[in-house]
Structures are given as C-alpha cells and as structure tokens.
Amino acid sequence: MLQIGKTPIVVNDARGFYTSRVFGTFVNEGMALLGEGVPAAVVENAGWQIGMPVGPLAVLDEVSLKLADDVLHQELADLERERQEHEHAHEHGQGHGHEHHPHEHACGHDHGHEHGHRHAHKVKSRRVPESAVYVLEKMAHGFKRMGRAHGGGFYDYPEHGEKTLWPGLKVFERGGRSIPFEDIKERMLYVQAIETIRCLQEGVLESTRDANIGSIFGWGFPAWTGGTIQFVNHVGARAFAARAQELAQRYGERFAPPELLSKHAGQDTPL
Numbered sequence: 001m002l003q004i005g006k007t008p009i010v011v012n013d014a015r016g017f018y019t020s021r022v023f024g025t026f027v028n029e030g031m032a033l034l035g036e037g038v039p040a041a042v043v044e045n046a047g048w049q050i051g052m053p054v055g056p057l058a059v060l061d062e063v064s065l066k067l068a069d070d071v072l073h074q075e076l077a078d079l080e081r082e083r084q085e086h087e088h089a090h091e092h093g094q095g096h097g098h099e100h101h102p103h104e105h106a107c108g109h110d111h112g113h114e115h116g117h118r119h120a121h122k123v124k125s126r127r128v129p130e131s132a133v134y135v136l137e138k139m140a141h142g143f144k145r146m147g148r149a150h151g152g153g154f155y156d157y158p159e160h161g162e163k164t165l166w167p168g169l170k171v172f173e174r175g176g177r178s179i180p181f182e183d184i185k186e187r188m189l190y191v192q193a194i195e196t197i198r199c200l201q202e203g204v205l206e207s208t209r210d211a212n213i214g215s216i217f218g219w220g221f222p223a224w225t226g227g228t229i230q231f232v233n234h235v236g237a238r239a240f241a242a243r244a245q246e247l248a249q250r251y252g253e254r255f256a257p258p259e260l261l262s263k264h265a266g267q268d269t270p271l
Contacts, residue, residue, distance in 0.1 A: 018199050018211075019218035022228065025191045025254075026219075027068075028132045030056025033184060035131030037176005040154060040169040046184045051222025056188070057154035057165075064147035065154075069140040072128055079123040129252055135172065143168060183250070189231065190244055190255060192221060196228035197271065201260040208271055232261070233270040241265035 026047075033043045034057070044055030060068060125133055139145050139153065145166065147153040155163040196215065199205045205214075212227025225231035232240045241262060247255035257265065264271050 023219040031132035061153040237264040
C-alpha cells in the first residue's frame with residue numbers, strides 16, 4: 001500500500017463503511033441547506049471557506065444526482081419493506097416493540113411544508129434530512145437535472161467557459177429562513193465529525209488515528225483541523241457537545257451528541 005502512495009486504515013464492515021458514510025453527510029447537508037432557503041452560492045462558498053476541496057453541490061453534480069436519487073429510493077424501499085414486515089409480525093402476535101435503529105438520527109426536520117411540498121413516502125430516510133430529500137427529488141424528478149454527465153444539475157456546463165450555478169436554483173430560496181453564515185459552516189463541519197463519532201461508537205472504526213487520517217486523505221476533510229476527531233478535541237469535547245446540542249435544537253436530531261461524545265463531554269476528556 002505504501003509503495004503506491006496509499007495510507008491504510010482499519011475499517012470494519014458496515015453500510016457505507018467510513019469514508020462514503022461520513023462524506024455523504026457533507027453533501028446531504030449542502031442539499032439540506034439549499035432546501036431550507038440558503039442561496040446555492042452561499043452553500044458552495046461555505047464549503048470552500050471551511051476548507052473542503054469542492055462545494056457539496058458541485059460534488060453531487062460529479063457523482064450524479066441520478067445515482068444519489070437511486071440510492072435514496074433503494075433505502076426508502078428497504079425501510080418500507082421493514083415497516084410492513086414489522087406490522088405483519090405485530091398482526092400475528094410476534095411484535096417485540098420498536099427497535100431503535102442506530103441511524104435514526106439522520107431524519108432531520110421536515111422542511112417540506114415551507115415549500116408546499118411533501119413527498120409521498122410513508123417512511124423517512126435515516127441518512128438524508130427531509131429538506132435534502134425535497135431538493136433531490138425536485139432536481140431529479142421535477143427539473144430532470146441529473147448531474148454533469150446528464151447535461152447539467154446544480155450547475156450549467158457550457159461548451160466553452162467555466163461552469164456556473166444553474167439560475168433555476170433560486171426556486172429553493174422562496175420562503176426560506178435566514179441562517180447565520182457561522183451556522184452554515186459549522187453544520188458542514190459538525191455533521192461530519194458527529195457521524196465519525198458514531199462510526200467509532202459502533203465499532204466501524206477502531207481508532208481516532210484511523211478516523212483522522214481517513215478523513216483527510218479519504219475525502220478531503222479540511223487539513224487545518226487535523227481530522228474529524230482532532231477537530232472535536234481541538235474544540236474540546238464539552239464545548240463541542242454543547243454546540244452540537246444547540247445545532248440539534250435549531251436544525252435537527254442528526255446533530256445531537258452521540259453517547260460516546262456525551263461520555264467524554266461529561267469528563268471533558270479527548271476522544
């Protein structure tokens with residue numbers, strides 16, 4: 001591995017493993033912010049200002065909104081099947097109560113009503129905030145803008161010249177609430193750090209070293225932080241948990257401090 005310029009880290013088997021799972025929170029947060037009325041240019045600038053190599057909307061265009069939409073609908077289909085099986089078991093007297101899924105944090109607030117839109121799914125994604133689901137479905141199914149490979153997504157790609165944000169994105173700014181720029185930047189940083197803590201808590205990661213190295217070299221988490229967990233330790237576990245709780249109250253449960261963070265916050269010890 002080292003001979004080909006790669007740095008190995010230990011990651012245990014789990015959906016999304018580590019890098020895809022945590023990086024996904026960054027792009028989903030970008031869509032969520034857009035869905036809450038933050039102008040697309042502000043979302044992208046916030047990504048650059050915190051030190052990410054590319055803005056979240058630009059990333060989604062490259063990987064394709066079609067792929068993101070397919071993944072979302074596969075998850076929703078799986079969750080719907082689980083729900084039906086659960087109800088079926090109850091009907092036959094086999095119910096054991098509702099089992100809390102470790103990723104239920106990611107539901108976020110339902111901002112759909114702000115836009116007079118509410119998608120028809122009976123279940124909510126455990127990974128993608130509701131306001132991000134709204135944006136993704138509007139882009140993929142309403143506007144048929146599936147990403148760069150499909151002719152355009154959040155950006156337009158002229159034959160000659162630089163890509164530019166698609167003017168149609170202004171539709172998402174209607175009725176949005178004003179969100180402080182500091183909150184926008186910290187939402188992008190904190191959501192990635194919190195998901196990393198969950199990966200540690202669930203045993204997907206075995207060490208903070210692997211978490212830090214994997215975040216910087218795996219998907220370009222800002223190098224100035226020292227990595228996702230070092231970022232938490234730099235802020236201080238207690239202060240980080242307090243700010244995370246504040247973000248959770250304002251923007252959704254996905255920011256709520258995981259048990260592992262709360263434990264370190266109580267003693268104010270590094271992770």
